[in-house]
Amino acid sequence: SQQGEEDPQALSIQEGENATMNCSYKTSINNLQWYRQNSGRGLVHLILIRSNEREKHSGRLRVTLDTSKKSSSLLITASRAADTASYFCAPGTGANNLFFGTGTRLTVIP
Amino acid sequence: DVKVTQSSRYLVKRTGEKVFLECVQDMDHENMFWYRQDPGLGLRLIYFSYDVKMKEKGDIPEGYSVSREKKERFSLILESASTNQTSMYLCASTFFSGDQETQYFGPGTRLLVL
Numbered sequence: 270s271q272q273g274e275e276d277p278q279a280l281s282i283q284e285g286e287n288a289t290m291n292c293s294y295k296t297s298i299n300n301l302q303w304y305r306q307n308s309g310r311g312l313v314h315l316i317l318i319r320s321n322e323r324e325k326h327s328g329r330l331r332v333t334l335d336t337s338k339k340s341s342s343l344l345i346t347a348s349r350a351a352d353t354a355s356y357f358c359a360p361g362t363g364a365n366n367l368f369f370g371t372g373t374r375l376t377v378i379p
Numbered sequence: 380d381v382k383v384t385q386s387s388r389y390l391v392k393r394t395g396e397k398v399f400l401e402c403v404q405d406m407d408h409e410n411m412f413w414y415r416q417d418p419g420l421g422l423r424l425i426y427f428s429y430d431v432k433m434k435e436k437g438d439i440p441e442g443y444s445v446s447r448e449k450k451e452r453f454s455l456i457l458e459s460a461s462t463n464q465t466s467m468y469l470c471a472s473t474f475f476s477g478d479q480e481t482q483y484f485g486p487g488t489r490l491l492v493l
Contacts, residue, residue, distance in 0.1 A: 312484040371421030
């Protein structure tokens, strides 16, 4: 399967805390992307990390990638209520398509 | 600005009806996708297309067909709607540059089959 698998399935934290989500995949990749989906809305691309990168930052987001373990993590620092959403990882194989897992449902409690 | 539009946000159909879901992108992307999203199952790929008049089956193509007559438009067809096709349907198109692909999604169509 080319899809990523997110873990945990659900995560609930207090506002201001950090949230960490993990992704595992099975194929060789060129890159790995993280997306967010707010309830009832479409998916939004968050960040892409290339296979030759180990860590990448974007605002409050920090993504790591370990290709030897075929895993990635997404860290959201100083979480806000607006971060409440489902988060998906998508391994990019360079084959012009992305496959998504079931996602991690993050709830940030104000 | 990137834009993917879907013809309806909400749709109610009866079992056995033929249903058309339209998706249009204005970014000149070659690759387009149809997913369905169900609670606990995440996103599942139904069909995708890499070019005009070209289509490929995804993970769950049964009960669906697609049409790509023009580059900007990718239609999902439910030949005879069934209640188990009640779901959120998401269309997407992909920008591909080098080894990077970025997928842009439409707002989704929530379909209820009675």
